[in-house]
Amino acid sequence: MEISKTGNEPIYIRVVNNFKKQILSGILKADDKMPSVRELALNLTVNPNTIQKAYQELERDGYIYVVPGKGNFVSGKITKVKNQAIKDEIITLRNITEKLYELGVSEKEIIDEIKKIGGKLK
Amino acid sequence: MEISKTGNEPIYIRVVNNFKKQILSGILKADDKMPSVRELALNLTVNPNTIQKAYQELERDGYIYVVPGKGNFVSGKITKVKNQAIKDEIITLRNITEKLYELGVSEKEIIDEIKKIGGKLK
Amino acid sequence: MEISKTGNEPIYIRVVNNFKKQILSGILKADDKMPSVRELALNLTVNPNTIQKAYQELERDGYIYVVPGKGNFVSGKITKVKNQAIKDEIITLRNITEKLYELGVSEKEIIDEIKKIGGKLK
Amino acid sequence: MEISKTGNEPIYIRVVNNFKKQILSGILKADDKMPSVRELALNLTVNPNTIQKAYQELERDGYIYVVPGKGNFVSGKITKVKNQAIKDEIITLRNITEKLYELGVSEKEIIDEIKKIGGKLK
DNA sequence: GTGGTCTAGACCACT
DNA sequence: GTGGTCTAGACCACT
Numbered sequence: 001m002e003i004s005k006t007g008n009e010p011i012y013i014r015v016v017n018n019f020k021k022q023i024l025s026g027i028l029k030a031d032d033k034m035p036s037v038r039e040l041a042l043n044l045t046v047n048p049n050t051i052q053k054a055y056q057e058l059e060r061d062g063y064i065y066v067v068p069g070k071g072n073f074v075s076g077k078i079t080k081v082k083n084q085a086i087k088d089e090i091i092t093l094r095n096i097t098e099k100l101y102e103l104g105v106s107e108k109e110i111i112d113e114i115k116k117i118g119g120k121l122k
Numbered sequence: 123m124e125i126s127k128t129g130n131e132p133i134y135i136r137v138v139n140n141f142k143k144q145i146l147s148g149i150l151k152a153d154d155k156m157p158s159v160r161e162l163a164l165n166l167t168v169n170p171n172t173i174q175k176a177y178q179e180l181e182r183d184g185y186i187y188v189v190p191g192k193g194n195f196v197s198g199k200i201t202k203v204k205n206q207a208i209k210d211e212i213i214t215l216r217n218i219t220e221k222l223y224e225l226g227v228s229e230k231e232i233i234d235e236i237k238k239i240g241g242k243l244k
Numbered sequence: 245m246e247i248s249k250t251g252n253e254p255i256y257i258r259v260v261n262n263f264k265k266q267i268l269s270g271i272l273k274a275d276d277k278m279p280s281v282r283e284l285a286l287n288l289t290v291n292p293n294t295i296q297k298a299y300q301e302l303e304r305d306g307y308i309y310v311v312p313g314k315g316n317f318v319s320g321k322i323t324k325v326k327n328q329a330i331k332d333e334i335i336t337l338r339n340i341t342e343k344l345y346e347l348g349v350s351e352k353e354i355i356d357e358i359k360k361i362g363g364k365l366k
Numbered sequence: 367m368e369i370s371k372t373g374n375e376p377i378y379i380r381v382v383n384n385f386k387k388q389i390l391s392g393i394l395k396a397d398d399k400m401p402s403v404r405e406l407a408l409n410l411t412v413n414p415n416t417i418q419k420a421y422q423e424l425e426r427d428g429y430i431y432v433v434p435g436k437g438n439f440v441s442g443k444i445t446k447v448k449n450q451a452i453k454d455e456i457i458t459l460r461n462i463t464e465k466l467y468e469l470g471v472s473e474k475e476i477i478d479e480i481k482k483i484g485g486k487l488k
Numbered sequence: 489g490t491g492g493t494c495t496a497g498a499c500c501a502c503t
Numbered sequence: 504g505t506g507g508t509c510t511a512g513a514c515c516a517c518t
Contacts, residue, residue: 086227097239098239134509169512170512326469340458345483346391358476433505
Protein backbone atom coordinates (compact mmCIF):
# COMPACT_ATOMS: atom_id res chain seq x y z
CA MET A 1 0.00 0.00 0.00
CA GLU A 2 1.17 3.51 -0.80
CA ILE A 3 -0.06 6.56 1.01
CA SER A 4 1.00 9.97 -0.27
CA LYS A 5 2.15 12.06 2.67
CA THR A 6 0.59 15.28 1.49
CA GLY A 7 -3.07 15.98 0.98
CA ASN A 8 -6.14 17.51 2.50
CA GLU A 9 -6.82 14.70 4.90
CA PRO A 10 -4.83 13.29 7.79
CA ILE A 11 -2.84 10.15 7.05
CA TYR A 12 -4.99 7.87 9.19
CA ILE A 13 -8.10 8.81 7.20
CA ARG A 14 -6.31 7.94 3.98
CA VAL A 15 -5.21 4.60 5.43
CA VAL A 16 -8.83 3.92 6.35
CA ASN A 17 -10.18 4.78 2.91
CA ASN A 18 -7.50 2.75 1.22
CA PHE A 19 -8.43 -0.38 3.16
CA LYS A 20 -12.14 0.23 2.71
CA LYS A 21 -11.65 0.30 -1.06
CA GLN A 22 -9.59 -2.90 -1.00
CA ILE A 23 -12.10 -4.70 1.20
CA LEU A 24 -15.19 -3.54 -0.68
CA SER A 25 -13.67 -4.41 -4.05
CA GLY A 26 -12.77 -7.89 -2.87
CA ILE A 27 -8.96 -7.53 -3.05
CA LEU A 28 -9.00 -8.24 0.67
CA LYS A 29 -11.36 -11.11 1.52
CA ALA A 30 -13.22 -12.35 4.60
CA ASP A 31 -10.86 -13.48 7.37
CA ASP A 32 -7.75 -12.29 5.51
CA LYS A 33 -5.16 -11.14 8.01
CA MET A 34 -4.44 -7.40 8.00
CA PRO A 35 -0.80 -6.29 8.23
CA SER A 36 0.21 -5.84 11.86
CA VAL A 37 0.14 -2.31 13.23
CA ARG A 38 3.92 -2.16 13.66
CA GLU A 39 4.69 -3.68 10.29
CA LEU A 40 2.45 -1.26 8.43
CA ALA A 41 3.73 1.69 10.46
CA LEU A 42 7.28 0.80 9.44
CA ASN A 43 6.29 0.35 5.78
CA LEU A 44 4.56 3.72 5.62
CA THR A 45 7.09 5.36 7.96
CA VAL A 46 4.36 6.78 10.13
CA ASN A 47 3.72 6.58 13.85
CA PRO A 48 2.14 3.27 15.02
CA ASN A 49 -0.54 5.39 16.72
CA THR A 50 -1.68 6.55 13.29
CA ILE A 51 -2.22 2.97 12.15
CA GLN A 52 -3.86 2.08 15.46
CA LYS A 53 -6.38 4.91 14.94
CA ALA A 54 -7.07 3.74 11.41
CA TYR A 55 -7.70 0.14 12.51
CA GLN A 56 -10.00 1.31 15.30
CA GLU A 57 -12.07 3.22 12.78
CA LEU A 58 -12.19 0.25 10.40
CA GLU A 59 -13.41 -1.90 13.28
CA ARG A 60 -16.08 0.62 14.31
CA ASP A 61 -17.33 0.67 10.72
CA GLY A 62 -17.52 -3.14 10.62
CA TYR A 63 -14.76 -3.73 8.07
CA ILE A 64 -12.41 -5.70 10.34
CA TYR A 65 -12.44 -7.55 13.65
CA VAL A 66 -9.74 -7.98 16.26
CA VAL A 67 -8.51 -11.24 17.74
CA PRO A 68 -6.50 -10.21 20.82
CA GLY A 69 -2.98 -11.52 20.59
CA LYS A 70 -3.51 -12.64 17.00
CA GLY A 71 -4.13 -9.53 14.96
CA ASN A 72 -6.75 -7.80 12.82
CA PHE A 73 -8.81 -9.67 10.23
CA VAL A 74 -11.20 -8.73 7.46
CA SER A 75 -14.80 -9.12 8.56
CA GLY A 76 -17.00 -11.86 7.13
CA LYS A 77 -19.98 -9.54 7.04
CA ILE A 78 -18.73 -7.38 4.22
CA THR A 79 -21.93 -7.80 2.23
CA LYS A 80 -23.84 -6.16 5.07
CA VAL A 81 -21.30 -3.33 5.34
CA LYS A 82 -21.35 -2.90 1.58
CA ASN A 83 -25.13 -2.69 1.45
CA GLN A 84 -25.05 -0.03 4.15
CA ALA A 85 -22.37 1.90 2.23
CA ILE A 86 -24.51 1.72 -0.91
CA LYS A 87 -27.59 2.91 0.98
CA ASP A 88 -25.64 5.88 2.38
CA GLU A 89 -24.35 6.86 -1.04
CA ILE A 90 -27.80 6.53 -2.61
CA ILE A 91 -29.23 8.93 -0.02
CA THR A 92 -26.56 11.48 -0.89
CA LEU A 93 -27.22 10.88 -4.58
CA ARG A 94 -30.87 11.69 -4.03
CA ASN A 95 -30.10 14.89 -2.17
CA ILE A 96 -27.76 16.09 -4.89
CA THR A 97 -30.19 15.17 -7.64
CA GLU A 98 -32.91 17.15 -5.91
CA LYS A 99 -30.64 20.17 -5.56
CA LEU A 100 -29.66 19.95 -9.23
CA TYR A 101 -33.33 19.84 -10.23
CA GLU A 102 -33.96 22.91 -8.06
CA LEU A 103 -31.06 24.65 -9.81
CA GLY A 104 -32.76 24.00 -13.12
CA VAL A 105 -30.57 21.15 -14.39
CA SER A 106 -32.60 18.65 -16.42
CA GLU A 107 -32.84 14.91 -15.85
CA LYS A 108 -31.14 14.37 -19.19
CA GLU A 109 -28.14 16.50 -18.26
CA ILE A 110 -27.68 14.64 -14.98
CA ILE A 111 -27.91 11.26 -16.66
CA ASP A 112 -25.44 12.36 -19.35
CA GLU A 113 -23.00 13.31 -16.61
CA ILE A 114 -23.31 9.85 -15.07
CA LYS A 115 -22.86 8.12 -18.41
CA LYS A 116 -19.68 10.14 -18.99
CA ILE A 117 -18.14 8.73 -15.81
CA GLY A 118 -19.24 5.22 -16.69
CA GLY A 119 -17.46 5.62 -20.01
CA LYS A 120 -14.23 6.78 -18.40
CA LEU A 121 -14.05 3.93 -15.94
CA LYS A 122 -14.50 1.17 -18.48
CA MET B 123 -39.70 32.76 7.20
CA GLU B 124 -40.16 29.79 9.42
CA ILE B 125 -37.29 27.79 10.83
CA SER B 126 -38.16 24.62 12.69
CA LYS B 127 -36.17 24.49 15.89
CA THR B 128 -35.78 20.74 15.80
CA GLY B 129 -33.66 18.75 13.40
CA ASN B 130 -30.11 17.61 12.84
CA GLU B 131 -28.75 20.70 11.18
CA PRO B 132 -27.67 23.74 13.16
CA ILE B 133 -30.02 26.70 13.08
CA TYR B 134 -27.67 28.96 11.16
CA ILE B 135 -27.34 26.38 8.36
CA ARG B 136 -31.11 26.16 8.03
CA VAL B 137 -31.33 29.95 7.82
CA VAL B 138 -28.63 29.91 5.12
CA ASN B 139 -30.31 27.19 3.06
CA ASN B 140 -33.68 28.85 3.38
CA PHE B 141 -32.38 32.13 1.96
CA LYS B 142 -30.34 30.37 -0.74
CA LYS B 143 -33.48 28.66 -1.99
CA GLN B 144 -35.44 31.92 -2.00
CA ILE B 145 -32.68 33.78 -3.82
CA LEU B 146 -31.98 31.06 -6.39
CA SER B 147 -35.69 30.63 -7.12
CA GLY B 148 -36.15 34.37 -7.61
CA ILE B 149 -38.48 35.02 -4.66
CA LEU B 150 -35.82 37.38 -3.40
CA LYS B 151 -34.45 39.58 -6.18
CA ALA B 152 -31.28 41.56 -6.85
CA ASP B 153 -30.84 44.50 -4.43
CA ASP B 154 -33.80 43.42 -2.27
CA LYS B 155 -33.13 44.30 1.35
CA MET B 156 -32.67 41.36 3.70
CA PRO B 157 -34.30 41.58 7.14
CA SER B 158 -31.89 43.18 9.59
CA VAL B 159 -29.88 40.88 11.83
CA ARG B 160 -31.69 41.97 14.98
CA GLU B 161 -35.13 41.96 13.39
CA LEU B 162 -34.76 38.41 12.08
CA ALA B 163 -33.25 37.24 15.38
CA LEU B 164 -36.34 38.54 17.19
CA ASN B 165 -38.73 36.98 14.66
CA LEU B 166 -37.09 33.56 14.90
CA THR B 167 -36.37 33.99 18.61
CA VAL B 168 -32.73 33.09 18.18
CA ASN B 169 -29.58 34.96 19.14
CA PRO B 170 -28.41 37.77 16.82
CA ASN B 171 -25.02 36.04 16.60
CA THR B 172 -26.68 33.06 14.95
CA ILE B 173 -28.20 35.25 12.24
CA GLN B 174 -24.92 37.13 11.88
CA LYS B 175 -23.17 33.83 11.22
CA ALA B 176 -25.78 32.87 8.62
CA TYR B 177 -25.53 36.22 6.84
CA GLN B 178 -21.73 36.07 6.75
CA GLU B 179 -21.93 32.64 5.13
CA LEU B 180 -24.41 33.94 2.57
CA GLU B 181 -22.06 36.83 1.83
CA ARG B 182 -19.02 34.56 1.46
CA ASP B 183 -21.00 32.43 -0.97
CA GLY B 184 -21.91 35.51 -3.02
CA TYR B 185 -25.65 35.52 -2.33
CA ILE B 186 -25.79 38.86 -0.53
CA TYR B 187 -23.65 41.96 -0.01
CA VAL B 188 -23.33 44.26 2.98
CA VAL B 189 -23.59 48.02 3.03
CA PRO B 190 -22.12 49.08 6.38
CA GLY B 191 -24.68 50.89 8.47
CA LYS B 192 -27.43 50.16 5.94
CA GLY B 193 -28.01 46.43 5.92
CA ASN B 194 -27.67 43.30 3.81
CA PHE B 195 -28.93 43.12 0.22
CA VAL B 196 -29.43 40.38 -2.35
CA SER B 197 -26.53 40.24 -4.80
CA GLY B 198 -27.05 41.15 -8.45
CA LYS B 199 -24.72 38.36 -9.60
CA ILE B 200 -27.04 35.48 -8.80
CA THR B 201 -26.60 33.87 -12.24
CA LYS B 202 -22.87 33.57 -11.58
CA VAL B 203 -23.49 32.14 -8.12
CA LYS B 204 -26.02 29.71 -9.55
CA ASN B 205 -23.56 28.44 -12.16
CA GLN B 206 -20.93 27.95 -9.47
CA ALA B 207 -23.47 26.07 -7.32
CA ILE B 208 -24.26 23.78 -10.25
CA LYS B 209 -20.54 23.13 -10.88
CA ASP B 210 -20.01 22.26 -7.22
CA GLU B 211 -22.94 19.85 -7.18
CA ILE B 212 -21.79 18.19 -10.41
CA ILE B 213 -18.35 17.53 -8.87
CA THR B 214 -19.99 15.86 -5.88
CA LEU B 215 -22.27 13.93 -8.22
CA ARG B 216 -19.20 12.60 -10.01
CA ASN B 217 -17.51 11.53 -6.78
CA ILE B 218 -20.60 9.68 -5.62
CA THR B 219 -21.15 8.04 -8.97
CA GLU B 220 -17.56 6.78 -8.95
CA LYS B 221 -17.99 5.38 -5.43
CA LEU B 222 -21.23 3.66 -6.45
CA TYR B 223 -19.50 2.09 -9.46
CA GLU B 224 -16.73 0.88 -7.14
CA LEU B 225 -19.38 -0.59 -4.87
CA GLY B 226 -20.68 -2.56 -7.84
CA VAL B 227 -23.82 -0.56 -8.55
CA SER B 228 -24.57 -0.49 -12.28
CA GLU B 229 -25.08 2.58 -14.43
CA LYS B 230 -28.66 1.50 -15.00
CA GLU B 231 -29.42 1.32 -11.28
CA ILE B 232 -28.00 4.81 -10.70
CA ILE B 233 -29.97 6.27 -13.58
CA ASP B 234 -33.16 4.55 -12.35
CA GLU B 235 -32.63 6.18 -8.98
CA ILE B 236 -32.37 9.59 -10.62
CA LYS B 237 -35.48 9.03 -12.71
CA LYS B 238 -37.42 8.07 -9.57
CA ILE B 239 -36.67 11.48 -8.05
CA GLY B 240 -37.57 13.26 -11.26
CA GLY B 241 -40.91 11.44 -11.15
CA LYS B 242 -41.62 12.49 -7.56
CA LEU B 243 -40.91 16.15 -8.18
CA LYS B 244 -43.14 16.48 -11.20
CA MET C 245 -24.87 58.55 -17.27
CA GLU C 246 -25.77 54.91 -17.43
CA ILE C 247 -25.92 52.69 -14.39
CA SER C 248 -26.49 48.98 -14.88
CA LYS C 249 -29.11 47.80 -12.43
CA THR C 250 -27.43 44.51 -11.60
CA GLY C 251 -24.11 44.05 -9.92
CA ASN C 252 -22.34 43.37 -6.69
CA GLU C 253 -22.78 46.84 -5.30
CA PRO C 254 -25.84 48.86 -4.43
CA ILE C 255 -26.90 51.41 -6.99
CA TYR C 256 -25.98 54.45 -4.92
CA ILE C 257 -22.38 53.21 -4.63
CA ARG C 258 -22.20 52.87 -8.40
CA VAL C 259 -23.59 56.38 -8.84
CA VAL C 260 -20.92 57.65 -6.46
CA ASN C 261 -18.07 55.87 -8.26
CA ASN C 262 -19.33 57.02 -11.62
CA PHE C 263 -19.27 60.67 -10.58
CA LYS C 264 -15.90 60.29 -8.87
CA LYS C 265 -14.40 59.01 -12.10
CA GLN C 266 -15.92 61.85 -14.12
CA ILE C 267 -14.75 64.47 -11.65
CA LEU C 268 -11.24 63.07 -11.20
CA SER C 269 -10.76 62.70 -14.95
CA GLY C 270 -11.84 66.28 -15.56
CA ILE C 271 -15.01 65.52 -17.52
CA LEU C 272 -16.85 67.37 -14.78
CA LYS C 273 -15.02 70.58 -13.78
CA ALA C 274 -14.91 72.88 -10.74
CA ASP C 275 -18.26 74.62 -10.11
CA ASP C 276 -20.05 72.61 -12.81
CA LYS C 277 -23.65 72.04 -11.76
CA MET C 278 -24.56 68.45 -10.95
CA PRO C 279 -27.89 67.14 -12.29
CA SER C 280 -30.65 67.73 -9.74
CA VAL C 281 -31.59 64.84 -7.49
CA ARG C 282 -35.06 64.49 -9.01
CA GLU C 283 -33.88 64.81 -12.59
CA LEU C 284 -31.20 62.13 -12.17
CA ALA C 285 -33.59 59.85 -10.28
CA LEU C 286 -36.02 60.05 -13.18
CA ASN C 287 -33.29 59.45 -15.76
CA LEU C 288 -31.99 56.37 -13.95
CA THR C 289 -35.48 55.31 -12.84
CA VAL C 290 -34.37 54.90 -9.24
CA ASN C 291 -35.72 56.31 -6.02
CA PRO C 292 -34.70 59.95 -5.32
CA ASN C 293 -33.44 58.72 -1.92
CA THR C 294 -30.81 56.67 -3.73
CA ILE C 295 -29.44 59.75 -5.49
CA GLN C 296 -29.67 61.77 -2.29
CA LYS C 297 -27.49 59.17 -0.53
CA ALA C 298 -24.99 59.23 -3.37
CA TYR C 299 -24.72 63.03 -3.32
CA GLN C 300 -24.29 63.01 0.46
CA GLU C 301 -21.39 60.62 0.10
CA LEU C 302 -19.82 62.69 -2.66
CA GLU C 303 -20.08 65.73 -0.42
CA ARG C 304 -18.54 63.92 2.57
CA ASP C 305 -15.63 62.87 0.35
CA GLY C 306 -15.10 66.45 -0.84
CA TYR C 307 -16.09 65.97 -4.48
CA ILE C 308 -19.10 68.31 -4.48
CA TYR C 309 -20.62 71.11 -2.42
CA VAL C 310 -24.24 72.08 -1.84
CA VAL C 311 -25.77 75.50 -2.32
CA PRO C 312 -29.13 75.32 -0.56
CA GLY C 313 -31.92 76.15 -2.95
CA LYS C 314 -29.53 76.13 -5.90
CA GLY C 315 -28.21 72.60 -6.25
CA ASN C 316 -25.02 70.56 -6.05
CA PHE C 317 -21.78 71.71 -7.67
CA VAL C 318 -18.39 70.17 -8.35
CA SER C 319 -15.86 71.22 -5.75
CA GLY C 320 -13.01 73.55 -6.66
CA LYS C 321 -10.62 71.62 -4.45
CA ILE C 322 -10.43 68.55 -6.64
CA THR C 323 -6.63 68.63 -6.71
CA LYS C 324 -6.61 68.15 -2.95
CA VAL C 325 -9.15 65.31 -3.14
CA LYS C 326 -7.21 63.75 -5.98
CA ASN C 327 -3.94 63.86 -4.06
CA GLN C 328 -5.61 62.18 -1.11
CA ALA C 329 -7.05 59.50 -3.39
CA ILE C 330 -3.59 58.90 -4.88
CA LYS C 331 -2.03 58.65 -1.41
CA ASP C 332 -4.66 56.09 -0.36
CA GLU C 333 -4.10 53.98 -3.44
CA ILE C 334 -0.30 54.14 -3.04
CA ILE C 335 -0.61 52.81 0.52
CA THR C 336 -2.66 49.86 -0.72
CA LEU C 337 -0.16 49.35 -3.54
CA ARG C 338 2.64 49.11 -0.96
CA ASN C 339 0.75 46.58 1.14
CA ILE C 340 0.06 44.37 -1.85
CA THR C 341 3.62 44.62 -3.11
CA GLU C 342 4.90 43.53 0.30
CA LYS C 343 2.52 40.57 0.37
CA LEU C 344 3.59 39.55 -3.14
CA TYR C 345 7.25 39.69 -2.11
CA GLU C 346 6.42 37.53 0.93
CA LEU C 347 4.70 35.07 -1.40
CA GLY C 348 7.92 34.79 -3.40
CA VAL C 349 6.92 36.89 -6.41
CA SER C 350 9.91 38.80 -7.80
CA GLU C 351 10.14 42.55 -8.41
CA LYS C 352 10.45 41.86 -12.11
CA GLU C 353 7.22 39.84 -12.22
CA ILE C 354 5.29 42.58 -10.42
CA ILE C 355 6.63 45.28 -12.74
CA ASP C 356 5.82 43.16 -15.78
CA GLU C 357 2.25 42.88 -14.54
CA ILE C 358 1.99 46.67 -14.25
CA LYS C 359 3.47 47.19 -17.70
CA LYS C 360 0.88 44.79 -19.14
CA ILE C 361 -1.95 46.98 -17.84
CA GLY C 362 -0.26 50.14 -19.11
CA GLY C 363 -0.14 48.53 -22.54
CA LYS C 364 -3.81 47.61 -22.52
CA LEU C 365 -5.02 51.07 -21.56
CA LYS C 366 -3.07 52.92 -24.22
CA MET D 367 2.63 33.41 19.11
CA GLU D 368 2.11 36.97 20.21
CA ILE D 369 -0.87 39.04 19.26
CA SER D 370 -0.79 42.71 20.20
CA LYS D 371 -4.12 43.68 21.70
CA THR D 372 -4.06 47.15 20.23
CA GLY D 373 -4.46 48.09 16.61
CA ASN D 374 -7.11 48.68 14.02
CA GLU D 375 -7.68 45.13 12.93
CA PRO D 376 -9.90 42.77 14.90
CA ILE D 377 -8.11 40.16 16.98
CA TYR D 378 -9.34 37.22 14.95
CA ILE D 379 -7.97 38.77 11.73
CA ARG D 380 -4.55 39.18 13.33
CA VAL D 381 -4.60 35.55 14.47
CA VAL D 382 -5.52 34.50 10.93
CA ASN D 383 -2.78 36.59 9.28
CA ASN D 384 -0.21 35.41 11.78
CA PHE D 385 -0.89 31.76 11.00
CA LYS D 386 -1.10 32.38 7.25
CA LYS D 387 2.39 33.89 7.33
CA GLN D 388 3.77 31.00 9.35
CA ILE D 389 2.18 28.41 7.07
CA LEU D 390 3.14 30.12 3.80
CA SER D 391 6.72 30.62 4.98
CA GLY D 392 7.04 26.97 5.99
CA ILE D 393 7.46 27.51 9.75
CA LEU D 394 4.31 25.41 10.13
CA LYS D 395 4.39 22.36 7.88
CA ALA D 396 1.83 19.98 6.36
CA ASP D 397 -0.05 17.94 8.97
CA ASP D 398 1.47 19.88 11.89
CA LYS D 399 -1.04 20.12 14.70
CA MET D 400 -2.38 23.58 15.45
CA PRO D 401 -2.76 24.61 19.09
CA SER D 402 -6.23 23.66 20.32
CA VAL D 403 -8.87 26.36 20.36
CA ARG D 404 -9.04 26.47 24.14
CA GLU D 405 -5.29 26.29 24.63
CA LEU D 406 -4.61 29.20 22.30
CA ALA D 407 -7.49 31.19 23.78
CA LEU D 408 -5.92 30.81 27.22
CA ASN D 409 -2.44 31.71 25.93
CA LEU D 410 -3.63 34.87 24.22
CA THR D 411 -6.21 35.57 26.95
CA VAL D 412 -9.00 35.97 24.46
CA ASN D 413 -12.34 34.23 24.19
CA PRO D 414 -12.42 30.73 22.62
CA ASN D 415 -15.05 31.99 20.16
CA THR D 416 -12.51 34.44 18.76
CA ILE D 417 -10.01 31.67 18.06
CA GLN D 418 -12.80 29.48 16.69
CA LYS D 419 -13.66 32.23 14.22
CA ALA D 420 -10.01 32.56 13.18
CA TYR D 421 -9.62 28.80 12.68
CA GLN D 422 -12.80 28.59 10.62
CA GLU D 423 -11.49 31.33 8.36
CA LEU D 424 -8.17 29.51 7.99
CA GLU D 425 -10.06 26.35 7.09
CA ARG D 426 -12.27 28.09 4.54
CA ASP D 427 -9.14 29.53 2.94
CA GLY D 428 -7.58 26.06 2.72
CA TYR D 429 -4.75 26.61 5.20
CA ILE D 430 -5.85 24.02 7.75
CA TYR D 431 -8.21 21.06 8.04
CA VAL D 432 -10.24 19.81 10.99
CA VAL D 433 -10.38 16.29 12.33
CA PRO D 434 -13.46 16.20 14.59
CA GLY D 435 -12.50 15.37 18.13
CA LYS D 436 -8.78 15.51 17.29
CA GLY D 437 -7.94 19.09 16.41
CA ASN D 438 -6.87 21.36 13.57
CA PHE D 439 -3.94 20.51 11.30
CA VAL D 440 -1.95 22.34 8.64
CA SER D 441 -3.14 21.43 5.14
CA GLY D 442 -0.92 19.49 2.77
CA LYS D 443 -2.06 21.57 -0.21
CA ILE D 444 -0.23 24.74 0.72
CA THR D 445 1.32 25.15 -2.74
CA LYS D 446 -2.16 25.30 -4.24
CA VAL D 447 -3.29 27.79 -1.58
CA LYS D 448 -0.17 29.87 -2.19
CA ASN D 449 -0.81 30.04 -5.94
CA GLN D 450 -4.40 31.09 -5.28
CA ALA D 451 -3.20 33.77 -2.85
CA ILE D 452 -0.81 35.09 -5.51
CA LYS D 453 -3.59 35.17 -8.12
CA ASP D 454 -5.87 37.08 -5.73
CA GLU D 455 -3.19 39.65 -4.96
CA ILE D 456 -2.36 40.11 -8.65
CA ILE D 457 -6.02 40.89 -9.38
CA THR D 458 -6.04 43.54 -6.68
CA LEU D 459 -2.73 44.86 -8.01
CA ARG D 460 -4.33 45.26 -11.42
CA ASN D 461 -7.34 47.12 -10.04
CA ILE D 462 -5.16 49.53 -8.12
CA THR D 463 -2.83 50.09 -11.04
CA GLU D 464 -5.82 50.94 -13.25
CA LYS D 465 -7.13 53.39 -10.66
CA LEU D 466 -3.72 55.01 -10.37
CA TYR D 467 -3.52 55.41 -14.15
CA GLU D 468 -6.98 57.00 -14.09
CA LEU D 469 -5.75 59.37 -11.40
CA GLY D 470 -2.95 60.42 -13.71
CA VAL D 471 -0.07 58.59 -12.04
CA SER D 472 2.48 57.44 -14.64
CA GLU D 473 3.77 53.91 -15.14
CA LYS D 474 7.22 55.09 -14.11
CA GLU D 475 5.97 56.51 -10.79
CA ILE D 476 4.18 53.25 -9.94
CA ILE D 477 7.22 51.16 -10.79
CA ASP D 478 9.45 53.45 -8.73
CA GLU D 479 7.13 52.93 -5.77
CA ILE D 480 7.46 49.16 -6.13
CA LYS D 481 11.25 49.34 -6.42
CA LYS D 482 11.37 51.41 -3.21
CA ILE D 483 9.66 48.61 -1.30
CA GLY D 484 11.92 46.00 -2.85
CA GLY D 485 14.88 48.05 -1.62
CA LYS D 486 13.56 48.26 1.94
CA LEU D 487 12.94 44.55 2.27
CA LYS D 488 16.39 43.48 1.12
C1' DG E 489 -30.60 51.85 13.11
C1' DT E 490 -27.18 48.85 10.98
C1' DG E 491 -23.67 45.22 10.92
C1' DG E 492 -19.05 43.59 13.25
C1' DT E 493 -16.49 42.05 17.09
C1' DC E 494 -15.94 40.17 21.44
C1' DT E 495 -16.64 38.27 26.22
C1' DA E 496 -18.34 34.63 29.35
C1' DG E 497 -19.93 30.55 29.44
C1' DA E 498 -23.08 26.41 28.41
C1' DC E 499 -24.04 22.11 26.03
C1' DC E 500 -23.31 18.82 22.32
C1' DA E 501 -21.10 15.01 19.54
C1' DC E 502 -17.16 12.54 18.65
C1' DT E 503 -12.64 10.47 19.86
C1' DG F 504 -9.96 16.41 25.21
C1' DT F 505 -11.49 18.31 20.83
C1' DG F 506 -14.10 21.40 17.83
C1' DG F 507 -19.09 23.24 16.80
C1' DT F 508 -23.11 25.68 18.09
C1' DC F 509 -25.64 28.79 20.66
C1' DT F 510 -27.35 32.14 24.24
C1' DA F 511 -27.17 36.72 26.47
C1' DG F 512 -25.49 40.76 26.06
C1' DA F 513 -21.92 44.59 25.56
C1' DC F 514 -19.49 48.00 22.83
C1' DC F 515 -17.91 49.90 18.45
C1' DA F 516 -18.03 52.44 13.89
C1' DC F 517 -20.72 54.13 10.37
C1' DT F 518 -24.99 56.07 8.33
